[in-house]
Amino acid sequence: MKHWVRVLIILFACLFPAFVECRVRHYKFNIPACVLARIEVYLVVGCLVFHCTRSFEVPAETRSRASLCGCEGFIPYSVKANISHLKDRSNGVVRILGMKFVVVMKNASRLCSTKPIVTVNGQFPGPTIYAREFDTVLVKVVNHVNYNVSIHWHGIKQFRTGWADGPAYITQCPIQPGQNYIYNFTISGQRGTLLWHAHILWLRATVHGALVILPKLGVPYPFPKPYKEEIIVLGEWWKSDVEAVIDEAQKSGFAPNVSDAHTINGYTGFVPNCPSQGEFTLNVESTKTYMLRIINAGLNEQFFFVIARHNLTIVEVDACYVKPFKTDTILIAPGQTTTALLTADHFSGSYAMSVSTFMDTPITVDATTATATLRYPRTAANSQTIFTTIPPINATPIANKYRDSLKSLNSGKYPAKVPLTVDHSLVFTVGLGFSLCPTCKATNGIRLVGTVNNVTFVMPTTSLLQAHYFKENGVFTDDFPGHPPHVFNYTGPGPRNLQATSGTRVYRLPFNATVQVVLQDTGIILPEDHPIHLHGFNVFGVGRGMGNFNQDKDPKRFNLVDPVERNTIGVPSGGWVAIRFRADNPGVWFMHCHLEVHTTWGLKMAFLVDNGKCPNECVLPPPKDLPRC
Numbered sequence: 144m145k146h147w148v149r150v151l152i153i154l155f156a157c158l159f160p161a162f163v164e165c166r167v168r169h170y171k172f173n174i175p176a177c178v179l180a181r182i183e184v185y186l187v188v189g190c191l192v193f194h195c196t197r198s199f200e201v202p203a204e205t206r207s208r209a210s211l212c213g214c215e216g217f218i219p220y221s222v223k224a225n226i227s228h229l230k231d232r233s234n235g236v237v238r239i240l241g242m243k244f245v246v247v248m249k250n251a252s253r254l255c256s257t258k259p260i261v262t263v264n265g266q267f268p269g270p271t272i273y274a275r276e277f278d279t280v281l282v283k284v285v286n287h288v289n290y291n292v293s294i295h296w297h298g299i300k301q302f303r304t305g306w307a308d309g310p311a312y313i314t315q316c317p318i319q320p321g322q323n324y325i326y327n328f329t330i331s332g333q334r335g336t337l338l339w340h341a342h343i344l345w346l347r348a349t350v351h352g353a354l355v356i357l358p359k360l361g362v363p364y365p366f367p368k369p370y371k372e373e374i375i376v377l378g379e380w381w382k383s384d385v386e387a388v389i390d391e392a393q394k395s396g397f398a399p400n401v402s403d404a405h406t407i408n409g410y411t412g413f414v415p416n417c418p419s420q421g422e423f424t425l426n427v428e429s430t431k432t433y434m435l436r437i438i439n440a441g442l443n444e445q446f447f448f449v450i451a452r453h454n455l456t457i458v459e460v461d462a463c464y465v466k467p468f469k470t471d472t473i474l475i476a477p478g479q480t481t482t483a484l485l486t487a488d489h490f491s492g493s494y495a496m497s498v499s500t501f502m503d504t505p506i507t508v509d510a511t512t513a514t515a516t517l518r519y520p521r522t523a524a525n526s527q528t529i530f531t532t533i534p535p536i537n538a539t540p541i542a543n544k545y546r547d548s549l550k551s552l553n554s555g556k557y558p559a560k561v562p563l564t565v566d567h568s569l570v571f572t573v574g575l576g577f578s579l580c581p582t583c584k585a586t587n588g589i590r591l592v593g594t595v596n597n598v599t600f601v602m603p604t605t606s607l608l609q610a611h612y613f614k615e616n617g618v619f620t621d622d623f624p625g626h627p628p629h630v631f632n633y634t635g636p637g638p639r640n641l642q643a644t645s646g647t648r649v650y651r652l653p654f655n656a657t658v659q660v661v662l663q664d665t666g667i668i669l670p671e672d673h674p675i676h677l678h679g680f681n682v683f684g685v686g687r688g689m690g691n692f693n694q695d696k697d698p699k700r701f702n703l704v705d706p707v708e709r710n711t712i713g714v715p716s717g718g719w720v721a722i723r724f725r726a727d728n729p730g731v732w733f734m735h736c737h738l739e740v741h742t743t744w745g746l747k748m749a750f751l752v753d754n755g756k757c758p759n760e761c762v763l764p765p766p767k768d769l770p771r772c
């Protein structure tokens with residue numbers, strides 16, 4: 144709608160009822176008196192109309208699930224959205240979505256036992272956010288639980304708005320019990336499926352949900368429009384309290400217990416010995432095409448996702464369009480998202496959707512399979528669900544085939560802007576190591592740690608972004624090593640006496656620098672797959688290989704034309720991946736393994752990107768309600 148038309152409608156809607164009321168009540172048309180007497184009415188009606196005309200552009204098929212958007216939820220005009228800096232990015236039109244996330248405990252029953260879980264608005268998985276590209280999103284998070292809370296909008300680039308990114312002690316102090324905070328960010332240059340999740344402790348286990356970015360109104364998908372779309376959130380379920388599981392492990396020095404089951408949209412599907420489990424069912428109509436927005440919200444496990452006798456066409460990952468390709472199996476790591484088209488090409492029947500673990504290192508994992516059902520209308524009540532063979536748990540060839548198929552769409556409209564030159568060429572070893580732990584008696588005085596370039600990251604007690612912005616000394620150092628401090632056969636067994644060092648060290652980058660990071664797995668304890676997530680940016684996966692990265696040979700094979708672009712990229716077990724990005728977003732940006740156990744152990748670091756030319760290339764001032772530590 145044209146802006147002046149909207150203004151006219153608003154004026155008419157605001158003023159007409161008040162004028163009529165004035166005439167009826169006072170039997171005269173004294174405009175100044177009316178205005179003064181009814182100013183309150185004008186404000187309320189005006190603001191409501193203004194807000195509703197700007198927010199209700201969610202398409203009909205998604206409106207029912209967007210109940211948190213618009214007037215029903217948190218009213219965003221009670222805060223001033225800082226949107227002036229975005230007008231040039233969206234042709235002057237800024238749409239504001241307001242939501243309220245109330246963090247509350249809720250009892251939930253799975254695997255025939257009940258426990259209280261931390262939720263947003265009492266929902267598990269949490270509410271879906273539907274936004275459009277260029278929308279400004281305001282989410283008021285109210286903490287009504289006894290844990291500190293923070294929420295991360297995973298994959299949102301947060302251009303200059305690091306304060307809204309969410310990782311506790313990196314970009315903000317957590318929201319303490321009884322407190323609240325409004326996350327305020329604008330979505331730009333992204334469209335597709337992402338997720339939001341808690342970014343403190345292990346609360347992410349139950350505090351997560353989908354974040355869908357629809358294209359700007361009137362802009363089509365670069366693939367045939369699906370008949371309907373469906374969110375598929377994959378997760379992990381522990382029978383015990385999740386925080387108790389990790390607390391216990393941290394005290395003992397041992398690895399935490401693996402989950403007891405996997406979930407699809409919150410349900411495990413059939414479980415032996417507990418037949419009354421709920422199950423997610425997707426009802427489909429024959430010949431129609433559905434868009435599945437698949438999210439791995441699990442903590443520690445990569446998944447294979449298959450649907451019996453159905454192929455999927457992958458069209459987008461991590462809110463970046465890809466060259467469409469058909470596959471019968473999806474590989475998805477924690478933090479990754481995948482949008483797939485599913486054509487219901489059968490006439491009738493029930494078909495199993497299965498979620499199983501991928502782990503090509505011999506360590507203990509939750510090897511259970513979660514199931515859901517794809518159901519056609521003309522299916523007899525007594526017909527058996529059709530299953531398919533799920534990939535073996537260590538099916539590295541299937542995983543590699545899938546990874547090799549992912550390529551950026553790289554069309555005229557959606558080009559892959561791969562940095563072709565590199566200002567900072569870095570090599571980071573990622574993996575597990577050990578440090579001394581005198582109190583860890585059961586593990587003979589050592590503790591497992593996660594490291595990047597042999598540094599275990601120590602979380603600060605205030606946020607790094609605040610320390611950087613307010614030039615507070617003593618919180619971090621900017622001397623994170625750009626190369627491994629010890630050179631050895633990384634994917635071999637590793638030097639025996641290599642103890643990890645520790646520190647709150649960041650790698651400093653000038654604004655707009657182009658960066659290449661080779662993420663090299665290590666086998667000091669055991670080689671393992673690590674899905675590495677970078678906040679604030681997407682990265683291009685320009686190369687991947689097994690063994691140790693070779694600086695002379697491997698760059699010659701890099702794909703600088705259409706490499707996959709994503710926010711979470713897998714370092715293969717016993718191998719390496721090379722990523723590139725442009726540091727065009729000032730702030731402090733966390734990079735960590737998205738296996739929560741590895742992050743807890745310290746497999747994390749941060750980049751500090753300096754301001755460029757202000758005002759447009761500088762971090763915005765912090766919001767007034769930024770939580771205090």
Ligand SMILES: [Cu+2]
Pocket residue numbers: 672673674736737738741742746
């Ligand atoms: Cu990891």
